[in-house]
Amino acid sequence: MNTEKNLGFATRQIHAGKIANAAGALCAPIYQTSTFAFETVEQGGARFAGQEEGYIYSRLGNPSMAQVELKLAALENGEAALATASGMGAISSALWSSVEAGDEILASDTLYGCTFALLNHGMTKFGVDVKFIDMVDVENLKKCLSPKTKVVYFETPCNPTLKVLDIQALANAAHAYNPEIRVIVDNTFASPYLQRPLELGADVVVHSATKYINGHGDVIAGFVISTKxxxxxxxxxxxxxxxxxxxxxxxxxxxxRGLKTLDIRMERHCANAHKIAEFLHDHPAVAKVYYPGLEDFEGYEVAKKQMKDFGGMMSIELKADRAATAAALNKLQLCTIAVSLGDAETLVEHPASMTHSTYTADELKMAGISEGLVRISVGLEDPEDVIADFKSVLDTLV
Structure with missing residues (x-):
């Protein structure tokens, strides 16, 4: 790991985490096994007791997972990483390992719908107090910190409003109050290529690796990165x-396999998003574009400070009502109506009725998610073709 930290990002995404295999295969084998053989009973006992390194059972570790764990730790500049079956598996594992009954979590008021449901409806069932705060203003966090606070949790950019939160300022505020508070940041929208929260003072990073980490729409997975x-x-x-x-x-x-091209993909996602955001910004049917790369967007300055580029995610507010908006989007030919993000294809969805349907009407309003908000995950197509598809639809609303 020490030598890997001196290598460039692209080199690490390809070479970090390599584990030797008996056949010398360039691509690591798939270790499709549930359990691992011990040479002796004593060896098995030593591994269970933590006295000897080695694999026991794939729920506890497997060489296939180990290689990508090492790779994500290297890319996020963390000591270690844990691979999970989904992004929610990563978030749940991190949160359940951080709190117990009587503790408090302070969370951003704008979160992915299932994360919000876990915090608002799940954790609270087991005696964990959860408060949702607008963390754009760091003073709001400072006012809510208490001796019960064990976790500060947020995304940036936030899903789906792209609200940008200042990682360093929030981490500094939490740790100044109590160094033991665990600051957990969901870095899914940015990926480690664009933003590395641990370098800005966060304690833990979580990812839905379903998205940009894998990048091809064929995996459900997650990661937690932190200290060993x-x-x-x-x-x-x-x-x-x-x-x-x-x-x-x-x-x-x-x-x-997907990680080998992460930097190249992210550069194309960002370049395409810039062009599409500028087109949407100037279209008469669009009331507002939520994209950190636009200079008139509220979070532009903070995003410029803590991100390498502004990402491939955006949302738009159309001037039409919900029914007219839905009718127009149904006419898209190239762009796909689907949830998820970070794929090669441009995906369009309606958060209020899809990814954030776990919010009540009042909760949507509190989070700044309107009924007319449309989320766009910009893909890797030729941007002119995506723009033409949106133009043909939006022109019908003018």
Missing amino acids: EFIDKCRMFGLKDMTGAVMSPFNAFLIA
């Missing part, structure tokens, strides 16, 4: 005992 001590706790408690959200060896293989 916390990752060991997540592995042996949050994953092993609480969630059981174990990544499959085949999905680990696909993620290792």
Whole structure:
């Protein structure tokens, strides 16, 4: 790891985490096994006791997962990483490993719908207090910190409004109040190529690797990246005992393949998004474009400070009502109406009725998610073709 940290990002995404195999295969084999043989009873006992390194059972570790864990740790500049079966598996494992009954989580008021549901409807069932705060203003966080606060949790950019939160300022505020508070950042929208929260003072990073990490729309997966001590706790408690959200060896293989092109893909996602955001910004049917790369967007300055580029995600507010908006979007020919993001294809969805349907009407309003908001994951197509598809639809609303 020490030598890997001196290598460039593209070199690390290809070479970090390589594990030697008996055949000398360039691409790591898929270790499609549930359990591992011990040479002796004593060896098995030593591994269970933690006295000897080695594999025991694929719920606890597997060479296929180990290679991508090492790779994500290298890319996020963390000590260690944990692979999980989904982004929610990563988030759940990290949170359940951080709190117990009577503790408090302070969370951003704008989150992915299932994360919001876990916090608002799940954690609270087990005696964990959760407060949702607009963290754009760091003073709002400072006012809510208390001796019960164990976790500060947020995304940036936020899903789906692209609200940008200042990672360093929030982490500094939480740690100044209590250094033991765990600051957890969902970095899914940015990927480690564009933003690395651990370098800005966060304690833990979580990803839905389903998205940009894999990048090809054929995997459900997640990661937690942090110190080795916390990752060991997540592995042996949050994953092993609480969630059981174990990544499959085949999905680990696909993620290792997808990661080899992460930087190239992200550069194209960003370049396409810039062009499409500028077109949408100037179209008369569009009331507002939510994209951190536009200079008149509220989070532009903070995004410019903490991100390498502005990402491939955006949302738009159309001037038409919900019914007219839906009718227009149904006419898209190239862009696909689908949830998820970070794929090669441009995906369009309606958060209020899809990804964020776990919010009540009042909660949507509090989070700034309107009924007319449309989320766009810009793909890798020729941007002119995506623009032409949107233009043909939006022109009908003018």
